[in-house]
Amino acid sequence: KAGVTQTPRYLIKTRGQQVTLSCSPISGHRSVSWYQQTPGQGLQFLFEYFSETQRNKGNFPGRFSGRQFSNSRSEMNVSTLELGDSALYLCASSLGVTDRNEKLFFGSGTQLSVL
C-alpha cells in the first residue's frame, strides 16, 4: 500500500504570494489532517478534513485554508505569505473513525521557504 504522498517536497516563495500544497492519503483513508512544524513553535495543528468537510480547526489565521476532494485528496492554501509561514507542512491520513483510537500516518512533508 502506498503511503501518504505530499507534493511538492520543497517550495520557495516570496512574501505576498500564495501557495497550494497537496496531499494524497493512503487508499481507503477518509480523514486528512494538516500540521505546521517550525523550530520555534513546534508542531501545530492546522485543520482536519473528513468526507470533504472541515471537522476540526486549529488556531491559525484565515490566510490558511484547505479543502478535500471526493477522492479524499486534500489541498491546503496559504495566501499573502509572510516570512513566518516558512515551515515544514505535514499531512496525516487516517480512516476517520472518531469513537476509537486512530493511527495517523504522516507524509514526509512540504518544506516551504518564504523569502
Place this chain on the structure above:
Amino acid sequence: GEDVEQSLFLSVREGDSSVINCTYTDSSSTYLYWYKQEPGAGLQLLTYIFSNMDMKQDQRLTVLLNKKDKHLSLRIADTQTGDSAIYFCAERLSAGNMLTFGGGTRLMVKP
C-alpha cells in the same frame, strides 16, 4: 488549557536503556502517543496508550502513564544507533485528529 512539555535532549550509549519523559496539563486526554521523526522525514507512530491504562509494552518499547501527575514516559530497551531521532509525545483530547504535541526530545545514541 493544553500544554505538553518534554526535555530537549538525551544522550545514551548503545545497548543502554533510554527513558524519554513528557508532562501534559489537560486531564481530559483520551489517548497519548509517541512519535519518532528522523531527519528529512515525517512522523512515525511508535506506540500509544489509552488514558485509563498505566503501562503498555511493545517489544523494546515500554510506555508508563501516571495520570495523577500527568506524566508519560517512553523507555527504549537496548537502544541502538538507529534509534537516534527526535521523539514527540502527543495527546488527543477529543474526537478527531487534533493532536497537541510536545516540543520533541532529541535522542543521540553513541556507539
